[in-house]
Amino acid sequence: MPLYKTINFSPTTRILIWEITESFEELLGxxxxxxxxxxxxxxxxxxxxxxxxLSVRMLIQEIGFTDHDLHYDEFGKPYLSPNKCHTEPVEVSITHSHHFSAIIISEETVGIDIELQREKIIRIADKFVNEKELNRLQRFDAEDYIKKLTVKWGAKEAIFKIRNEKGISFKDHIQVNPFEIGDKETIAFLEMENIQQQFCIYFEEFQGFTLVYAFEK
Ligand SMILES: CC(C)(COP(=O)(O)OP(=O)(O)OC[C@H]1O[C@@H](n2cnc3c(N)ncnc32)[C@H](O)[C@@H]1OP(=O)(O)O)[C@@H](O)C(=O)NCCC(=O)NCCS
Known part of the structure; x- marks a missing residue:
């Protein structure tokens, strides 16, 4: 299947999701x-x-760029160079998880992540959420707990992709404000050394996956 979903978030930000059902050869062609x-x-x-x-290259083509316009910095962060159709600079962020991939393109500073909702996340929660965040999470509904942890993980990955910096600890430096799954948005803070930064986080679910994207405030 080609494009799974397009989210026209604002006039300057778009998110595209690909469901990878094609074979390697089909995509390569x-x-x-x-x-x-x-x-x-x-x-x-x-x-x-x-x-x-390869599916990410399909998404890139959907928005009028090609692989020739997509580059990576020394840390692996992707960026797009302007081309004949897009003369203004745009930000891009990329994610893939199992049979889904997604990109976000924006005139703002953005990061994106897709995660499969898995029970396993409960066992590793204390590795990426701090005590304050853990205490504020209601744990009586296991499904809700898994979903919220997955949003937190995705938010922290998306922020990491924005900052693209060594030394960021998900647990010690990034805090995601409490939210309900139905809220579809929250706020997160990065605090480390002399950096104090706020991010707007948006999330949604599809087919057992969680999509999270973050904007620098
Ligand atoms: C690099 C990292 C952000 C990738 O995230 P991931 O969930 O493993 O994988 P995703 O599919 O969501 O993202 C991969 C994409 O991120 C992008 N990416 C890689 N390094 C990046 C960086 N330094 N900055 C921004 N984006 C980056 C790339 O586009 C990559 O895909 P591509 O190379 O195929 O184009 C992740 O591996 C990482 O290093 N996270 C931070 C480390 C950490 O603290 N982890 C756990 C703490 S408990």
Missing amino acids: KVVLKEKTQLRLNGMKSEMHQRAF
């Missing part, structure tokens, strides 16, 4: 890759990873 990308693709061990990577 539909994208134009630069040599550097082809080499990276060849080096990937898992075919699912390769398909996800």
Whole structure:
């Protein structure tokens, strides 16, 4: 299946989700890759990873860019160079999880993450949420608890992708305000050394996955 969903969040921000049902060959036949990308693709061990990577190029093509416009900085953060259709600079963030991939493009500073909702997250909660956040989470409804932890994890990943900085601890430096799943948005704070920054977090669920995206405030 091609494009799974487009979220026209605002006139300057769009989110696109791809459901990866195509074979590797099918996807490869539909994208134009630069040599550097082809080499990276060849080096990937898992075919699912390769398909996800190619599906991101499909998403990039959907918004009028090609793989030739997509680059990475030394830490792996993606960026788009302006082309004939898009002369203004835009931000991009990329995520893939199992058979879904997504991008967000915006004139604002943004990060995105997709996570599969899994029970396992309960066991690792204390690795990425601090005591204050844990205490504020109601744990009597296991499904709700898993969903909220997944939003928190996704929010922290999305913020990490915005900051793109070594030394950020999800547990010690990023705090996500309390929220209900139905709220679909919350606020998060990054506090470390001399950095104090606020982020607007948006989230939604589909097919057992959680999509989270963050904007720098
Ligand atoms: C790099 C990282 C953000 C990727 O996230 P992930 O959930 O594993 O994977 P996703 O599929 O959501 O994201 C992968 C994409 O993120 C992007 N990315 C990679 N490094 C990045 C960086 N430094 N900054 C911003 N974006 C980055 C890339 O576009 C990549 O996909 P691509 O290379 O195929 O284009 C993640 O692995 C990471 O390092 N997280 C922070 C470390 C940490 O503190 N973890 C746990 C603490 S308990």
